[in-house]
Amino acid sequence: MTPPEPAALVYVFAVCRGGDLTALAELPGLGTGAPVRTLPAGPLTAVVQDVPAAGFGEEALRQRLSDRDELERCARAHHAVITAVSALVPAVPLPLATLYLDDGRVREALGERRTSFLTALDRIAGRAEWGVKVYAPTGAPPSAPGAGPGAGATPG
Structure with a gap:
């Protein structure tokens, strides 16, 4: 006999060392109606949300993620x-759709990867991530005044 499907799964967004994360409860997360919450696991804290198993089980998730809009x-x-967690404390993001059967499984997973999470958190503490976009004009580059073919060219 197979065990019954759980009513909810635990979606994990990120791992941190805790801190004042009460503001996260105001986030909609994945819009399931359940609050975003923290789950302590020794020196680590997972930022999680309960999601309905019917909408995030293996087959439902496959369908959900194959729809571009979803x-x-x-x-x-x-x-x-x-982004909200990282604004409060150093955090290691987890991949999209990281799901566990229950809080106990999340704690087990964090325990198994404890050293790597702590090492990553040590590495990013006190640092900021920046993104830079560079835009290049399209088309031919403008020519410099007085520049003609071979003007100022030197053999190289």
Whole structure:
């Protein structure tokens, strides 16, 4: 006899060392109605949200993530939670759709990867991540005044 399907799964957004994360409860997360919450596991804390198993089980998740609009919505929600956590404390983001059967399984997973999470948190503490976009004009580059073919050219 197979065990019954759980009513809810635990979606994990990020791992940190704790801190004042009460503001996270105000986030919509994935929009399931359940609050974003923290789950202590020794020196680590997982930022999680309970999600309905019917909507996030293996087959439902495969369908959800194959729909471009739904994939974008989930990715943006995932990123919003990670951004909010990272604004409060150093955090290691987990991949999109990291799911566990229950809180106990999340704690086990954090325990198994404890050293790597702590090492990563040590490495990013006190640092900031920056993104830079560079825009290049399209078309041919403008010619410099007085520049003609071979003007100023030197053999090289």
